[in-house]
Amino acid sequence: DGSELTEVANYINANYAEPNPEMFGAAKGRNVIFVSLESLQSFVINNDMKGHEITPFLNSLTKDPDTFYFNNFYHQTGLGKTSDSEFIVENSLYGRNGGAVFFTNSGNTYNSMSEKLGDNGYFTSVMHANNRSFWNRDIMYQALKIDKFYDVESYEIGEGDAVNWGMKDIPFVEQSVEMMKEMPQPFSTRLITLTNHHPFTLDEEDMMIPAYDSNSRTLNQYFQTVRYMDESIKVLFNNLKESGLYDNSIIVMYGDHYGISENHNKAMGMYLEKEITPFDNVELQKVPLFIHIPGYGKGEVSDELAGQMDVKPTVLHLLGIDTKEDMQMGSDIFSPDHEPFVIFRDGRFVTENTIYAHEVCYDKKTGEPTDSGACEPYIERATTELGYSDLIINGDLLRFTEEDQ
Numbered sequence: 001d002g003s004e005l006t007e008v009a010n011y012i013n014a015n016y017a018e019p020n021p022e023m024f025g026a027a028k029g030r031n032v033i034f035v036s037l038e039s040l041q042s043f044v045i046n047n048d049m050k051g052h053e054i055t056p057f058l059n060s061l062t063k064d065p066d067t068f069y070f071n072n073f074y075h076q077t078g079l080g081k082t083s084d085s086e087f088i089v090e091n092s093l094y095g096r097n098g099g100a101v102f103f104t105n106s107g108n109t110y111n112s113m114s115e116k117l118g119d120n121g122y123f124t125s126v127m128h129a130n131n132r133s134f135w136n137r138d139i140m141y142q143a144l145k146i147d148k149f150y151d152v153e154s155y156e157i158g159e160g161d162a163v164n165w166g167m168k169d170i171p172f173v174e175q176s177v178e179m180m181k182e183m184p185q186p187f188s189t190r191l192i193t194l195t196n197h198h199p200f201t202l203d204e205e206d207m208m209i210p211a212y213d214s215n216s217r218t219l220n221q222y223f224q225t226v227r228y229m230d231e232s233i234k235v236l237f238n239n240l241k242e243s244g245l246y247d248n249s250i251i252v253m254y255g256d257h258y259g260i261s262e263n264h265n266k267a268m269g270m271y272l273e274k275e276i277t278p279f280d281n282v283e284l285q286k287v288p289l290f291i292h293i294p295g296y297g298k299g300e301v302s303d304e305l306a307g308q309m310d311v312k313p314t315v316l317h318l319l320g321i322d323t324k325e326d327m328q329m330g331s332d333i334f335s336p337d338h339e340p341f342v343i344f345r346d347g348r349f350v351t352e353n354t355i356y357a358h359e360v361c362y363d364k365k366t367g368e369p370t371d372s373g374a375c376e377p378y379i380e381r382a383t384t385e386l387g388y389s390d391l392i393i394n395g396d397l398l399r400f401t402e403e404d405q
């Protein structure tokens, strides 16, 4: 009821971070092109596999003056995988603990990023070459007030254009840019890539680097599909430049969730040359975040500790859109008041000095268990925050905020 909402709102207000005046509105009026990078983890960035660069294009972006690359950024998804990442980025709220919120709460009222962008004159969409009902997207996108879903029916999948789960990323981005040219501007769209999906299979002609040779076929092939996805992002940038859309857009790209599960710890340990502990498993939940602002010139590699929850306020502030009244769990990464604290859906968390996993408090620097006192205050905060997010979703509390906004 209303009193629950007040309690949650008080918590959220107390954690609000004022935008950085230098960044607020830095991309005002521009199109926003989000790219959900399927299963991309940060460990491959600026790394090599037997001397082969795995992500040459993304690596070049980490050194690009128009790009902010966040190397200390975590996914916060649960069982809803890609759909959870979409939910988090749209709402700055947590998904569900034991299932996909896209299925369980698609009838709720939300105050999504797409809705806010729509209110600010944007045409909003998602582009993804899969069936529209997968993850219940067709229904949830209505609740999120997304204007249009370019699903598999919007694409022409010619001979040799599909592998693994469906359309290959390169023809997908090529056709997506063609459709972007027809969108009313300013627009916001989210491209959801697919080729780098378990079980990471690829046609031989698309293998640009060899497979790895551990006991895990999954990890062995992962490097090759990541390399292919990286190539598709290069194609995306080139085609955006050719289309004339590039200069008046920003491109925000993030890994949606892990690709290599803990079942492959042994192979992962061989690649990273260390034994994988629960501490390392938390660190392996890092996914890349790139914010590319053509012409900006003052980008950098940032090690600010942040998570997917922070994307919504960060991007809205870049566009000069206020979030002071929003029921959001994240905060603007560029804000001087941004709090370095990332909570996972399962209760694990990361702070500046500690990592908490399976009731053990680890020292961030050594990776060794430490006095639980260092984690204690954050354990309560994590429980509170997850609980408040659940309260909002289970009680459909945002329906009470609609009228007075």
Ligand code: GP9
Pocket (backbone or CB within 6 Å): 080, 081, 082, 083, 130, 134, 192, 194, 197
């Ligand atoms: C399917 C794609 C992959 O449409 O988003 O889903 P995932 O299995 O990663 O959640």
Ligand code: MN
Pocket (backbone or CB within 6 Å): 038, 039, 081, 082, 256, 257
């Ligand atoms: Mn996914």
